[in-house]
Amino acid sequence: MAGAPTGGAETFFVSLVTAFAAAGIEQRTVIRRNPKRAAILRDSGVPVREAAFARWFDFGTRSVLRREVVDFDPDIALAFMNRAADRMPDGRHLKLARLGGFYDLKYYRRCDHLICISHGIRNHVIANGWPAGRAHYIGNFAEAGDAPAADRAAYDTPTDAPLVFTPGRLHTAKAMDILLKAIAQLDGVYLWIAGDGPDKVELIKLANELGVAPRVRFLGWQVATAPFFRAADVVAFPSRHEPFGTVSLEAWAYGKPLVCSDADGPAELVRPEQDALVVPRNDVDALAHDLWRVIEDKALAARLVTAGSQRHADEFTREICVQNYLALFDRLR
Structure with a gap:
């Protein structure tokens, strides 16, 4: 390789x-x-x-x-x-x-x-x-690692705050800018981003400009992401370009509700409103709306998790x- x-x-x-x-x-x-x-x-x-x-x-x-x-x-x-x-x-x-x-x-x-x-x-x-x-x-x-959930206090994140997690390169293809703008619409929601890449400086600058920096944690590249998946309430996957999208499988493996874009890979892989919520690429409002749906509607979140976990067990x-x-x-x- x-x-x-x-x-x-x-x-x-x-x-x-x-x-x-x-x-x-x-x-x-x-x-x-x-x-x-x-x-x-x-x-x-x-x-x-x-x-x-x-x-x-x-x-x-x-x-x-x-x-x-x-x-x-x-x-x-x-x-x-x-x-x-x-x-x-x-x-x-x-x-x-x-x-x-x-x-x-x-x-x-x-x-x-x-x-x-x-x-x-x-x-x-x-x-x-x-x-x-x-x-x-x-x-x-994808496999769920054995590590326990990360201690939110170690990342200055309230235990009772809704927490969105996303892993991925800090690159325009991954649309982290769209996710930051969506988080700006969601008062009190925290975001953890595990990744590194060429857009890191610009994304940190954007988080400050949007006023969400106090609620966003740039975790750097993480070989072991299990603690962060386990600590999260929702997994976001907003990519502009994504040929497959292993993040979807990881969300299912960890039993987390998934909100993803309609990039090629996720659009082929997931079943909208069954095992994931799917939003148009580059649509800040739609992403914010569906993240909030999952945070607020516990029954919806549970249905997504049940279906996603079954897809993972059956196929991935x-x-x-x-x-x-x-x-x-x-x-x-």
């Missing part, structure tokens, strides 16, 4: 590799240099090699990948992210790539099959010329996801 220091795809890569390890699948990984990520993978019993995955003249990474293929002789190679797919080494193995977005297929020409995390992404690759028989759908999974557990991958691997071998 070639990935950034933080991000949703990078987090899911670690989750999937460790899930494969727990299922007894023998594997090796090659990742962009990241000591923390490498340590987590090694702790799960998975051998790790680190490489540059540089943009230009990256002969070193190709050499590392070729050596791993010769030494390990895998049945299947699975690439995460564009550069990993573009550097897919030759060999007798099946060459697969997982697509977590609407990517340019020029990076995937060395791959035999694509695993798309949404039906929308699968439709996209087929529309752009990829053979339908070599494009497959397997969604992500770790065990189900791993079995879906293994079934595909068996079909393709």
Whole structure:
């Protein structure tokens, strides 16, 4: 995998590799240099090699990948992210790539099959010329961590205040600005944001301009989000652009009511008014309205939680996801 220091795809890569390890699948990984990520993978019993995955003249990474293929002789190679797919080494193995977005297929020409995390992404690759028989759908999974709820007092948040939580990169695609503006309409409601990214300074400035800074906590990037999910009353997911949306699964796994936008991934995934409330992208008023609906209407919140928890148990557990991958691997071998 070639990935950034933080991000949703990078987090899911670690989750999937460790899930494969727990299922007894023998594997090796090659990742962009990241000591923390490498340590987590090694702790799960998975051998790790680190490489540059540089943009230009990256002969070193190709050499590392070729050596791993010769030494390990895998049945299947699975690439995460564009550069990993573009550097897919030759060999007798099946060459697969997982697509977590609407990517340019020029990076995937060395791959035999694509695993798309949404039906929308699968439709996209087929529309752009990829053979339908070599494009497959397997969604992500989410698990609820064991950690207890964060102590609200440690984050200067009243125990009786409504608390909205959202995890995600501080990037325009995630629409944190829309969420801040919605919170400005909701007196007494607190917001915790777990994430980092290029828009951090602007978002902090916006929170101050809106007068909501005293009720907003920028938590930074959090590897372990369980304490924050557990402490929250509502999970908000306001993205402008979202190919899948694992946050939806996490809200369901933690038993929290979900209010999300109609971005591509959530729009495909959730069932409006059944397991989530769905608002138009960039609509501050609609987001504020539905957050308040969930806060005020405990019966509605309970219905959303019950339905979401059932969806998670039926479709999006770790065990189900791993079995879906293994079934595909068996079909393709």
